[in-house]
Amino acid sequence: MNHSIPSGGFFDNEGKPAWLAWLTTTDHKRIGLLYFYSLTVFFLVGVILGLLMRLELINPGKDLVEAQTYNGLFTLHGVIMIFLFVIPGVPAVFGNIALPLLLGARDVAFPKLNLLSWYLYIGGAILALSTLLVGDGPPDTGWTFYAPYSVKTGTNVSMAVLAAFILGFSSILTGLNFLTTIHRMRCPGMSWFKMPLFAWALYATSWIQLLATPVVGITLLMIVVERWLGIGLFDPALGGDPVLYQHLFWIYSHPAVYIMILPGMGVISEIMPTFSRRRIFGYKAIAYSSLAIAFIGYFVWGHHMFTSGMSGPARIIFSILTFLVAIPSAIKVFNWLATMYGGSIDMKPPMLYALGFIFLFLIGGLTGLVNGALATDVHIHDTYFVVGHFHYVMFGGTGFAFFAALHYWFPKIYGRMYDVKAATRAFWVLFTGFNVLYFPMLVVGMMGMPRRYYDYLPQFHLPNLISTVGSWITVAGLIYMIVVLVKGYRKGATASANPWDGLTLDWQTDSPPSKENFDTIPTVTEGPYEYK
Amino acid sequence: MENHKHHIVEYLTNLYVWVGLAVLTIVTIWVSEFDLKMLTVAVALGVATVKAVLVLMYFMHLKFDSKILTVMVIVTLIVFLSMIVFTFFDYTFRA
Missing domain, CATH: 1.10.287 (Helix Hairpins)
Known part of the structure; x- marks a missing residue:
């Protein structure tokens, strides 16, 4: 057993002070870890805010905070979780760490730009969190900043949207970097269809980051312009159109859902064949479905606006298009299940989190169909059903995929192994807590409880009480998982280069990898999952 | 590559x-x-x-250049045009 923190491979500071070596690094693995540590901090802040919201909702009436504070809590919870954790999450951390390794490259195409992306991310994050401490209090608009309220409220909206604007730049630069890396830096022999599926998922994601993010950047600036200069873009009193804001916001923010989920799906596509000891079923179908999700995902934003005064024909078109996007998602799920069929399945923590992802994402996806259908959406729009649905997709999907990736690449990153049995127990606590926390939201939403209120009618009490208890179990699971991983980092047994017997190139180099990743650039002769 | x-x-x-x-x-x-x-x-x-x-x-x-770059530009234009078309589709039919 080791009793010191990892120091070999890319952890070597090469004679520089540690802080300087890390803050000026252009090594993709270190930048991935910089993202990881900062994302973890913001994630925990978001968790605490969520926990406070659930505590307030344990009983009807005021329990813990005033209504205005509650409005700030849900807004900041949303902004932090969406912009600081879920959107950058898998690509910024595991895309950075694993993509060049999977491609047999020494780094990403633009290492300095990569570091700049992280600094922009930190700048945006500090600005977002500053809204808590300065000015007239945190924004109270919800993370969607809907106009005209966001134009009129006296809270710190301008600062928050500027933070989101800066974070958008970080996202665009990461997307640009990955696109170029995938096009230009694949090792000899790695044709497009010999590329690992996580790289395919990142490729599709990067296109969305590149094309959709500028739209929300401009839109958020328009909010600032309207607040500061009084130009009537969205406020009807000034001749503006609030529905136009919703169009522009969701033109980005729905594709952003696929920025959040596609990389997670890529992680699952890596884990399934490795822990089933089988070649992935339908490689090309999974690769193409990533592109299809990214492409169709651009044309479904209107389903967020079915009750916002959008025209009837537009609602019908958007509803039909929304159902189309379910097809490539279902193709992926089918192929993952078919990969396991007849395989020799090894229920290690990465696989458990991957299976957890499939189960929770299925619930998230199927409840999404209820939102996508015009008639049913009218009933559940802006209720807790929607809150439950997107937490099943965002946390159950992206969150669990993040944890799956963390448990999968942990021995590669640190060269240490965590306690597998304890990690398995942590998974079950988290998985149980998650369902106790979010499933009652689906029920209480169906019963008609609206979202974003700090109070509710007495008939909604029991599901809210169960949900709050679920939040405690979830937090206990998270703490347990973190303790297991920190212990593994500090005292875990030395991990071999390939502890999971993976076939992709990331497992064919040292753990932790050297700064240059490979002694010599590998040559690929067959597909990434050719289990015999 | x-x-x-x-x-x-x-x-x-x-x-x-x-x-x-x-x-x-x-x-x-x-x-x-x-x-x-x-x-x-x-x-x-x-x-x-x-x-x-x-x-x-x-x-x-x-x-x-490589044809893939032309494809990228065309896809980008399709996406951009679609955003405009769908948004204006709503406005055209709004009561």
Whole structure:
């Protein structure tokens, strides 16, 4: 057993002070870890805010905070979780760490730009969190900043949207970097269809980051312009159109859902064949479905606006298009299940989190169909059903995929192994807590409880009480998982280069990898999952 | 992967394209003298599109580069146009 923190491979500071070596690094693995540590901090802040919201909702009436504070809590919870954790999450951390390794490259195409992306991310994050401490209090608009309220409220909206604007730049630069890396830096022999599926998922994601993010950047600036200069873009009193804001916001923010989920799906596509000891079923179908999700995902934003005064024909078109996007998602799920069929399945923590992802994402996806259908959406729009649905997709999907990736690449990153049995127990606590926390939201939403209120009618009490208890179990699971991983980092047994017997190139180099990743650039002769 | 030799465009070709762009600019100004009613914007946008295509093809080397880059530009344009079309589709039918 080791009793010191990892120091070999890319952890070597090469004679520089540690802080300087890390803050000026252009090594993709270190930048991935910089993202990881900062994302973890913001994630925990978001968790605490969520926990406070659930505590307030344990009983009807005021329990813990005033209504205005509650409005700030849900807004900041949303902004932090969406912009600081879920959107950058898998690509910024595991895309950075694993993509060049999977491609047999020494780094990403633009290492300095990569570091700049992280600094922009930190700048945006500090600005977002500053809204808590300065000015007239945190924004109270919800993370969607809907106009005209966001134009009129006296809270710190301008600062928050500027933070989101800066974070958008970080996202665009990461997307640009990955696109170029995938096009230009694949090792000899790695044709497009010999590329690992996580790289395919990142490729599709990067296109969305590149094309959709500028739209929300401009839109958020328009909010600032309207607040500061009084130009009537969205406020009807000034001749503006609030529905136009919703169009522009969701033109980005729905594709952003696929920025959040596609990389997670890529992680699952890596884990399934490795822990089933089988070649992935339908490689090309999974690769193409990533592109299809990214492409169709651009044309479904209107389903967020079915009750916002959008025209009837537009609602019908958007509803039909929304159902189309379910097809490539279902193709992926089918192929993952078919990969396991007849395989020799090894229920290690990465696989458990991957299976957890499939189960929770299925619930998230199927409840999404209820939102996508015009008639049913009218009933559940802006209720807790929607809150439950997107937490099943965002946390159950992206969150669990993040944890799956963390448990999968942990021995590669640190060269240490965590306690597998304890990690398995942590998974079950988290998985149980998650369902106790979010499933009652689906029920209480169906019963008609609206979202974003700090109070509710007495008939909604029991599901809210169960949900709050679920939040405690979830937090206990998270703490347990973190303790297991920190212990593994500090005292875990030395991990071999390939502890999971993976076939992709990331497992064919040292753990932790050297700064240059490979002694010599590998040559690929067959597909990434050719289990015999 | 995918290392291509850079195509060098002859000065004469660039000159022809530049002259073409200048002529099209003159056409844009000349056409604006006529009252084309509903077609006014369409004609201006049409000429501008031809100019943009010339710049993309010759000055930005799409004509000589890998076809995948052309596909990327086309997909990007489709996405961009779709955003505009879908948004205006809503406005057209709104009560």
